[in-house]
Amino acid sequence: MADRDVFLPVPGWGKGRYSSLCSDDELLDDDNEPISNRQSSWQDYGLSTLQESVYLPVTGRVLAQPPRDGPSPVLKMGWLDKNPPQGSLYYQRRWVKLDVDYLRYFDNDKEVYSKRIIPTAAITGVTNVGEQKFEVVTTNRTFLFRAESDFERNEWVSVLQNFTRGHQEGSREITSSVPHSSMTPGSPLTPEKHGYLELRGLRSKLYTVVSGDKVFLYKNMEDYRLGIGITSIDMNVGNVKDTDRRSFDLTTPYRIFSFLADSEQHKDQWVEAMREAIGEALSNSEVANQIWAEPSNGCCADCGAAKPEWAAINLCVVVCKRCAGEHRGLGPSISKVRSLKMDRRVWTEELIQVFLLLGNERLNRFWAANVPPSEALSPTSCSEDRRRFVSSKYRQGKYRKYHPLYGNQEELNNALCINVQCSDVLETLCLVFCGADVNCSTGQADCPSPLALALAHNQKLQAQFLSHNLNTELPRSEVTGAMEPQHYSPQHPVTHNGFLFKTASMARPITERKAREEFSRRWCMLNDGNFSYYESDKNSTPNGTLKSTEIVCLAVNTPERHGYDHTFELYSDSERIYLFGTDDPDSHREWVKSITKTFIPSNAEGLLRLAFERIGRLRYKDGLNLQSPRVGWFALVGSSLHAYLEDSVEEEEIHLRKLQELSIQQENEVLVLVERGRTLYIEGEKKLDFQGWCVSVQRAAGSAGDSLSQQQLTETDIPVIVDRCIDYITQCGLTSEGIYRKSGVNSRVAALCEAFRRDARSVRLKEGEHQVDDVSNTLKRFFRESGEGLFAIQAASAWLSTPVIPEESRKICHYQLLLSQLPRVNKATLRALVNHLYCVQRFAELNQMNLHNLAIVFGPTLFQSDGKDYTAGLVVEELIEHYTDVFEVDEMQLKRQLDEITAIIKVREKLNHNSSVPASGSAGDFICTVYLEEKKETTEQHVKIPGSMTAAELTCEILDRRKIQVREKDYWSCWEVSQKEEMERPLHHLERVLPIIHSLGTDSHLLVKKHLAMEAIRIYLASKVDVSKHGMVKFREERSILGLGLNTGSFHDRYFILSTVSLRMYKEVRSNRPEREWQVKNLRVYLGIKKKLRPPTCWGLTVINGSEKQEKPERQQWYLCCDTQTEMREWFSTFLTIQCDGNVWPADAVQTRVTRALPADTRHGNVALIPLRGSENEMRNSVAAFTADPLGLFRDV
């Protein structure tokens, strides 16, 4: 749906002066240059190359950049006179500033907010007009300036001309610093929110645009389209406050902007959008700027590189990206690496203070007190030198300055306890990294640890430092061969011993049953963090030992899995599995707990109380940090995954059966769990243990059996299968005669049941693909065959005896009592089902299924009886009849629900009635919203899409409706556009639209507009002898599920060869073998790249690899970034022509138009959309929209 704000009336822009803004001065400038040439402001982009170089004047008066300025360097600034506004005779003195992105002028040189902001990309010409004057020309407006001297004027003209040279040559491009919307002519920005807002004191509305980390103000929408704004507000200094029902303030240190929205709801949206912009601004630079405020933090602590954007939060050093990579290699037990720009969550005020207090320079007096010049790094050092240096510095502590108490543990601990009570964090750091025990006992009962002591003395910075070092591994001078980091040291020494039975260790999963004979009796001892097994209790040399730090996972087998009744497996980090067994359950339990205790860190000890079947450490990434995996401790108990994630003390529980998605990606290396609100990516430390986790987690997340509670559930505890079926019937089946009585096609019902049983989450019921009677029978079969039934076997008789209770009120009470005794899932399910049946019978005149008919069907089904007597039916009948009383239903809510259904039925009737195709064939039709030229409410068209409709037909239909004449070389096409308009793809004219609609994400839409580059594409292709292309491209990869990306690094140069069959990628030009190869026909190529990925140029292509047949939503996605627009065009053209065998544009476009018979139903195009992209939420939303204004739907019919 388009943003309503866009369509508010454009305020009349009167002439003359405006009332002052915020009572201090006049923000707006009244330049009434004639608007000319408006029609041609959307120019075609030629294939010419943009001048990429940025002109920096050699002589210009480039002044020091004021601190408040944005990141773009100022090219030139100074005082100029601007031509007088209409009706005035006097020139206005303005402070004018030119940077890479914008030409701006201000009231004076102190002012932060401009009166006018003109994107340099919009400047088409700069001309000398004599008398110290010059003109800056944009497509619709000319700005006249007068300098103080000819010399000064010439300088301005020269800088401006040089800088905007590219624009004059016809290739109007948008520079890379403007958000990447270069594919969409028209708006220069990709706004998060835009529309009219009233600025208080102005008595007029401004077109306001929130985009990225800025807010832009324009006089009106026209100006916004043309890119000529009033000013931009950097949100890194902004603060948004609600002030009234409809108004809010955007406060900056320089000015308060008081806005007034049209409604409370709009205000909320604006406030939210602006707050997000602040968040974006802060996340990008705030922390970094704060940390860099300490001058020595402006250079990497290890190599000296400028502007380091990473930090080791436990070591308190700020480092550059390359050094951070080496820090990460040390493991989180030595260096906890976080980004200053991306890991927003970790940067608490206190942590920032610690970094300011210490600073790289002071820290290096400790960490780098004795660096031999030969070992020191420089910003250009190679990775190997960096690795060696970083490891020596922090893992071994080789260069550190030894504390005088070094080696005397007791004294060190003492000193630590004393020091944490004062503010000297540096001393604490020296003590800790010279061996003082962060977890030592203070001897004080109320403050048992140094951390508690620091907190008790209100030393927050000390506490902050200590809390990041509770598990830090101390520098060890002795160089061990192994580079494997030791993750955690166990908190409590555990000792345990006894006999266990053991098989030979294995390097693969144990799938077969191990007989008793395969086990040998071994004396086992757990001591000092080592688990050792001996030939017998007389031997003193163990046959083998597992260090606690080597154990990555422990799995408890189900009883009697092997020859010994109770067994468990230990997974070592050297990829071996050890199987132990005993017949004694108590001994088994004791061993499992004891061993687990040795390898679990103290902060995850909460897991020990659980009856887990698998426990261990795994690496994970989540939405807050996709950069580097962190270590978490996980335990699987039934269908719940319990976890202690790094940096959190709270245990988390993930209900696996309630997951929205679960999949294994990247060649079985990542387990992806999608919950509402977050996605967790889990990786194993080693292959074997991860394989085990995958199997167990998948099993735990699937239905465990046929009883209700063993199914995959919705958030409201209803089996997914029940929820999906009811939803589908409500949408598509309420008018179906004999619904639930008629039987479906047995084979299809069986297949559906099986699909739900296998993985209910992945089943999407779609009109046209699934038949109403098949779905209704799937639901019935599920209830009939579910173990224990809906009413739970033991309680069934109590339910069946209720109808004999004579008095109605007592009867209802009794039903309520029975209901309250049902298990949680049964209760929720019964409620949902009865609600559904209640609705079905309310529309009995349409579907012929009245109360009695439904009861006859559902009685025996729900009670799993033979149906010979009507008792079961009677119960169901009474439950439906007394539905509102028994379930204590809110009448208003029920009424709303019934209204919704009525609206759905009406719309469906309308569709069927008007449909020119036979009713049976119309089941596959969908109504879809398509926009013309631009996504907004007034351009919205609702089109019924038959399965056979092609993109060209859809385009014609839209143009016909709008009575748009197609002229020669008007390449009207249908486009798939992502919501932020960062990516778009023209559909091929023969491409069928319906499958595209089904595959569209919620953030995408279809748009009909001219394909401005088509002429150029055709000329290019015509000039080619063969269809292939090769060259260097910047490449970046992302594998995505549901649009959530796994970040896999940055853009790298790769050599590509695109032939008629495949796209091959080579590491470099000379490589013999391709690194990767893809079938071109399986690729979907989009123009543009998400700006979040910060592509190096704005000429990018997004490529999605996924054949249509693939069932999973898992898609592989990558990005190609070209150096020039021409390059990008050529790649895109080549892809295009290969994919459609040279038929990029219909030979006779006019013919297509004529032969297409206009469907009879074009006139009711405004019926709003009902189901149509398959997601239940969306269906609900569209239903909710009907309810809000059901009449509105038919207004234009």
Ligand SMILES: [Zn+2]
């Ligand atoms: Zn560095």
